[in-house]
Amino acid sequence: MKISEFAGYGDKMEQLMRSVQAGRIVHALLFVGPHGSGKRTMARLFTQAMVCASERRPCGVCPACKRFLAGSHPDVHTVRPEKKSIGVDEVRALIDALALRPYEGGRHIAIIEQAEKLTPSAQNALLKTLESPSGDCMFFLITDAPGALLSTIVSRCQTVRFSDLSVEECARVLEGRGIEPARAAQLAGMAQGSVGRALETDGDGDFHALRERVIASLEALRVRADVAGAAAALEEDKGREGEMLDVMELWARDLMAVQSGAAPYQAAETSRLQRSKLDGSALLKGVLLARMQLGSNVSWPNALENMYFNLTDSGLIRR
């Protein structure tokens, strides 16, 4: 993939790339955006383009590209939390490595993933390096929670904001990766425009089966007497409450869209959504309440039954 082909960000990144090549750039880039929005992919693509030795960067076939893709380029340093956090020792080891002359004559590139996991002392150690930039080193800090970073770190970086794509753009990106169009549209809708989440979901056949069980369970609700059976259908999925509630929440939002005449995210499910007897906003309320109840130690079966009783009592638009 070429940088210019990166959906949503290609032009901006091409500009940044030209600045880097012309030597006009702050030496730290902070990529901020939700999980799955392309921050890490872009940082890696950008890095590969910087180390690539050919004219059309990144070429993917030159020795430098191959070393990068194999994770063995000596001038590319990736730091990610191995445990809960990234500690000061890991940052010091990185700084030591950056102090050596770059092997391939260009510059060092450090990629710090999940930068919000840097401990305060690790951030302070990093700050010293960011405050006295040297020309042969460039940093990428990647995070979905920039509020966890010291403001002094943020102010040393040029921030690039990533967001989820539109569902249509996301589907196009997925098609570009060889996923057939109907499936791409379905995945993009379920992931609400997040390429990363869509790709995670794509490989997860289990998730599709779970999603289908959850939606079928919702569709079975008509009267109070249906609650026990509908809830029991999800009993075996204990431990996946979060995923089930995510499915329900997206279903609720799409019901609300369809019931107000708008287009749902999950366009492939439009006729099923239109046939639903559940009121979208009642379901959404139920999901939010269930999340709260789970957070305060109500068991999943109880939270689910509460939600279903509320829905059959007052959350149906028709029976």
Ligand SMILES: [Zn+2]
């Ligand atoms: Zn190359």
